[in-house]
Amino acid sequence: MLRKSTLIITAIQLIALVVHSHVDLTTPCSRYHFAPRCPPPPAGQLYDYNTNAPISSGGINTEPLCKHSVPYAKRTVYKAGEPISTGYDIGSAHGGGHCQWALSYDGEKTWVVIQTEIRTCLQGALTGQSDVKIPVTIPKDAPSGDVTFMWLWVNAIGDRELYSNCADIRIEGRDGGSVTGVELLLVNYNTTYGIIPEFPNPGDPDHRELYDARKPITITVKSSGSTISSTPDPSSPSSPSSTPKNSAASGSRDHLQPLVFFISTTFLILFASLQHNM
Numbered sequence: 001m002l003r004k005s006t007l008i009i010t011a012i013q014l015i016a017l018v019v020h021s022h023v024d025l026t027t028p029c030s031r032y033h034f035a036p037r038c039p040p041p042p043a044g045q046l047y048d049y050n051t052n053a054p055i056s057s058g059g060i061n062t063e064p065l066c067k068h069s070v071p072y073a074k075r076t077v078y079k080a081g082e083p084i085s086t087g088y089d090i091g092s093a094h095g096g097g098h099c100q101w102a103l104s105y106d107g108e109k110t111w112v113v114i115q116t117e118i119r120t121c122l123q124g125a126l127t128g129q130s131d132v133k134i135p136v137t138i139p140k141d142a143p144s145g146d147v148t149f150m151w152l153w154v155n156a157i158g159d160r161e162l163y164s165n166c167a168d169i170r171i172e173g174r175d176g177g178s179v180t181g182v183e184l185l186l187v188n189y190n191t192t193y194g195i196i197p198e199f200p201n202p203g204d205p206d207h208r209e210l211y212d213a214r215k216p217i218t219i220t221v222k223s224s225g226s227t228i229s230s231t232p233d234p235s236s237p238s239s240p241s242s243t244p245k246n247s248a249a250s251g252s253r254d255h256l257q258p259l260v261f262f263i264s265t266t267f268l269i270l271f272a273s274l275q276h277n278m
């Protein structure tokens, strides 16, 4: 009996290992993260044990930006101009990729990208590494307000994926004012937005020109924080018409490893248990 339950537990652990072989934002806590240091989910929501799974893979979108829409009840407070020491848990760094960090003052309707890292984002991070740090600076003119802070990542190697985690922060800055950055670039989201093919080697086209082409956006927050306006109109996010749409299915080898590991280990365990019973 004991052996059977051990077998089942091991199998569950292995499945978890396969599921959890990606990356997530862990500092500040992404919504409903299961880490003990993160707050419990807001009322009516559940812990998310897959915060590190992509929201899109192979051009198939399975989750919305941020994954969850209800903000945490308690926000982490940062001062305008302060660098946030953001942290990431690494299941597979996928050879790095392109990162964007964005703020929304209106509950995820309008985004302003405040920092971008092309190609090298999370490059060299090791599987199993936790809280890999990347400093992200809140613009010093960012007005005060309750803000959604989003990390968006396009991986360099593997299934064509898009990652998105959001944290709930409060910025303490000026009372009313505006913050300028660029519009969010959504690629690898679904086929409408286009797919950036793998860029494993130096010199491979990584389509950074799409990021260079993002239009500036200014978000204006009225004093005491609530109403906002933005220029240009946020109803049309940068959707690159020139984005390459090929190779959605290319490069699944990065995810093959855990699968092979899972299958072979399961067989080994089954074999060992059969041997034992004979």
Ligand SMILES: [Cu+2]
Residues within 6 Å of the ligand: 021, 022, 023, 092, 094, 158, 161
């Ligand atoms: Cu992955």
